[in-house]
Amino acid sequence: MRIGYSFWGYLESGRRRLVDGLIGRGHELVFLQIDRDLTDGTRRLPYRWDVGRPRLDGLIIEWCVPVSGRNTTWCGAAGHTCELHRQTELVEHYTYRLGLPTVVWDVDVALLPTFLDSMGLSRQLDTVEALLRAPSSTSTSPNSRAPVGGEAAGAR
DSSP states (O other): OEEEEEOSSOOOHHHHHHHHHHHHTTOEEEEOSOOHHHHTTOOOOSSEEOSSOOOOSEEEEEOOOOOTTTTSSOTTSTTOOOHHHHHHHHIIIIIIISOOOEEEEOTTOOOOHHHHHHHTOTTTOOOHHHHHHSOTTOEEOTTOSSEESSHHHHOO
């Protein structure tokens, strides 16, 4: 399964354990934000980054909340970071338009059930554990993006 992973920050030990665990289980990961380990820290890591819209089978997003003056301003404004714009673009494209399984990891415990309901996501999200426990017959067809087999493959 090719999984897109969106987070804003650096690939420190906590994220690397998750990433390496998924890779160790045979998944391919593509990071969907800019490579800040390289741009801010000049440290090149052996992973793939893609700020376009690569072909994916699933999406993991570390949820970022709007922060006034940082990610709610226009691109190019002083102090602006684009993680919220990119996150919105990813959810609209992969979750809503393509219907891919999506995990929203609320690392800051900032999302309320009513907020998720307003987005139409609360009952449609897989958990990381559910994705990892998906039956081995759950896969995507090489010729389409449609999930094949297993209940977890059809859940959003």
